[in-house]
Amino acid sequence: xAVELNLDEVVEKYRPVVSFKVKKSLGTRTPDWEDVVNxxxxxxxxxxxxxxxxGESSIGTYIYTITSRRIVDHIRQxxxxxxxxxxxxxxxxxxxxxxxxxxxxxxxxxxKRLKPKFKEVLDLYYYQExxxxxxxxxxxxxxxxxxxxxxxxxKLLRRIIKQ
Amino acid sequence: xxxxxxxxxxxxxLLNKLEGGDKDRFEEHxxxxxxxxxxxxxxxxxxxxxxxxxxWIFKEEPAPVRKSFVPTFEKVYSxxxxxxxxxxxxxxxxxxxxxxxILPQFxxxxxxxxxxxxxxxxxxxxxxxxxxxxVRAVPSFFEWRQLGQDVDYKIxxxxxxxxxxxxxxxxxxxxxxxxxxxxxxxxxxxxxxxxFSAKGNLIAVxxxxxxxxxxxx
Numbered sequence: 001x002a003v004e005l006n007l008d009e010v011v012e013k014y015r016p017v018v019s020f021k022v023k024k025s026l027g028t029r030t031p032d033w034e035d036v037v038n039x040x041x042x043x044x045x046x047x048x049x050x051x052x053x054x055g056e057s058s059i060g061t062y063i064y065t066i067t068s069r070r071i072v073d074h075i076r077q078x079x080x081x082x083x084x085x086x087x088x089x090x091x092x093x094x095x096x097x098x099x100x101x102x103x104x105x106x107x108x109x110x111x112k113r114l115k116p117k118f119k120e121v122l123d124l125y126y127y128q129e130x131x132x133x134x135x136x137x138x139x140x141x142x143x144x145x146x147x148x149x150x151x152x153x154x155k156l157l158r159r160i161i162k163q
Numbered sequence: 164x165x166x167x168x169x170x171x172x173x174x175x176x177l178l179n180k181l182e183g184g185d186k187d188r189f190e191e192h193x194x195x196x197x198x199x200x201x202x203x204x205x206x207x208x209x210x211x212x213x214x215x216x217x218x219w220i221f222k223e224e225p226a227p228v229r230k231s232f233v234p235t236f237e238k239v240y241s242x243x244x245x246x247x248x249x250x251x252x253x254x255x256x257x258x259x260x261x262x263x264x265i266l267p268q269f270x271x272x273x274x275x276x277x278x279x280x281x282x283x284x285x286x287x288x289x290x291x292x293x294x295x296x297x298v299r300a301v302p303s304f305f306e307w308r309q310l311g312q313d314v315d316y317k318i319x320x321x322x323x324x325x326x327x328x329x330x331x332x333x334x335x336x337x338x339x340x341x342x343x344x345x346x347x348x349x350x351x352x353x354x355x356x357x358x359f360s361a362k363g364n365l366i367a368v369x370x371x372x373x374x375x376x377x378x379x380x
Contacts, residue, residue, distance in 0.1 A: 020203075064191045103208065104212040108220050122209075127213050
């Protein structure tokens with residue numbers, strides 16, 4: 001039995017989630033990631049309208065499945081097309097969008113204002129990509145403390161940026 | 164508020180440390196969990212900023228520039244040749260020996276005078292001559308030793324309080340009749356002289372000498 005859904009709400013809620021998954025899978029340097037997102041959303045709308053969504057899973061899982069398949073198809077398609085074609089030129093930086101760039105700058109400034117104990121944990125864990133245990137060992141604290149510091153740093157950054 | 168069990172996987176997912184089934188399960192989860200998705204978006208923004216600007220964010224701040232002693236020393240040192248420096252050193256040594264070793268020997272030590280238990284005056288010595296012991300009758304004069312030329316002396320006579328004071332350039336002064344009448348046999352009195360230079364500076368203070376008028380027996 002088909003499930004009635006408010007499609008506007010579904011699109012509004014899931015477009016950012018689908019975009020996130022597509023960007024993560026294809027990389028923001030892939031210029032057509034937005035096309036893939038639009039195709040996924042269109043497919044979801046069509047399938048729901050046709051009554052293909054029967055509520056056997058949550059709408060989230062349903063959209064996730066469509067998104068994953070579309071991404072796989074896209075990669076297969078691209079691989080076929082790109083075979084034998086020279087490497088494309090380097091695409092623009094993902095932070096090229098002015099707004100994103102500005103937010104990253106503000107965030108960067110905020111991180112610089114953190115106390116050294118928070119900065120060093122962000123440096124080791126995210127920038128140098130050490131494991132949680134390695135960071136803990138390097139700083140002489142427990143792995144749990146590493147997570148706490150990261151979460152607290154995030155909270156502080158939220159506060160600094162609000163100011 | 165209970166923490167979602169998938170929350171702990173956000174970092175691993177964003178740092179591409181989740182693989183296979185774990186990754187799929189986490190992705191499916193955030194399609195269904197708005198809270199995890201929002202946290203992941205926020206964390207992703209933080210990681211993206213760190214990845215793109217980490218070199219700038221975590222670069223070592225240059226330590227504040229300290230004024231180095233060595234360049235300053237070298238600059239000063241370069242003013243003179245070694246021979247000139249040796250001359251400067253010897254001159255300085257001679258000067259120090261003269262100031263602290265030889266000159267003090269030519270300088271008279273200045274005595275200090277106790278005006279009271281708490282008051283000390285440094286200056287030249289001023290000695291009182293008369294009266295300095297008990298006297299039979301009211302003294303008709305006060306006398307002290309001379310302290311150079313052009314010195315003003317100020318004399319003070321006390322019983323319990325100041326009885327009489329006057330100034331003179333002489334080293335002896337007669338006691339006026341009216342003051343004599345204030346001094347009574349059987350009582351104790353004291354006196355003191357202070358010497359002032361022509362410019363009015365205090366240069367010496369005598370000790371305060373006590374005497375008693377015993378009267379005719």
